[in-house]
């Protein structure tokens with residue numbers, strides 16, 4: 001389980017996260033929603049140890065990110081918001097490189113790469129240099145790279161951003177397979193239908209605070225609205241006005 005315990009983060013006078021607590025259970029897909037600047041990426045970065053909390057802690061499978069950042073990170077697969085690729089390596093080589101860094105054997109690596117390339121429909125780009133890749137081609141490669149070592153906990157910052165419908169479907173299938181294998185996924189998104197389609201639960205943050213969490217229908221009911229989008233807007237605006 002990923003436990004987020006009372007985390008706050010300030011950048012100078014800006015409070016990016018404000019005493020936020022939440023969790024991601026085993027084998028659960030959780031969607032993280034928030035307006036631009038709500039604090040989603042800061043929270044993600046904090047979970048993978050790139051940003052240190054000003055207060056609070058995050059515990060992954062019993063390991064504190066603050067006390068043992070490397071051990072905690074070893075449990076994660078991460079798609080950061082600004083992931084880059086080695087342009088002089090092919091898509092497959094980019095994925096393999098990360099797999100080797102994660103200590104996979106050559107057999108495990110080949111098996112995992114083949115599987116991901118297949119699920120994400122990357123056969124036509126697997127052997128191409130990453131230089132010149134389109135947004136979707138880059139996204140597929142960084143996504144495959146993030147989970148090549150089959151991590152138990154997966155953090156994805158806007159994984160379907162800019163992807164076409166076929167690729168988005170492939171990503172959905174991939175995430176459902178991760179869940180079926182007992183892995184946990186936390187992903188941020190601005191796409192309500194995406195979250196409704198995939199997630200067991202959603203977390204909505206506004207102004208660095210958790211303003212709602214639960215199954216989509218629970219959140220919609222709590223906000224006394226008819227849809228997740230309306231609930232999201234109502235909860236986010238209420239925090240803006242407050």
Ligand SMILES: Nc1ncnc2c1ncn2[C@@H]1O[C@H](COP(=O)(O)OP(=O)(O)OP(=O)(O)O)[C@@H](O)[C@H]1O
Pocket residue numbers: 011014016034035036037038039040041042043
């Ligand atoms: N390193 C930093 N230094 C100063 N301010 C920062 C830093 N990182 C984030 N912030 C600020 O913290 C707030 C939350 O930013 P964050 O990137 O977490 O938002 P977000 O929800 O991911 O937004 P978006 O949907 O636009 O990606 C913003 O006001 C942002 O400007």
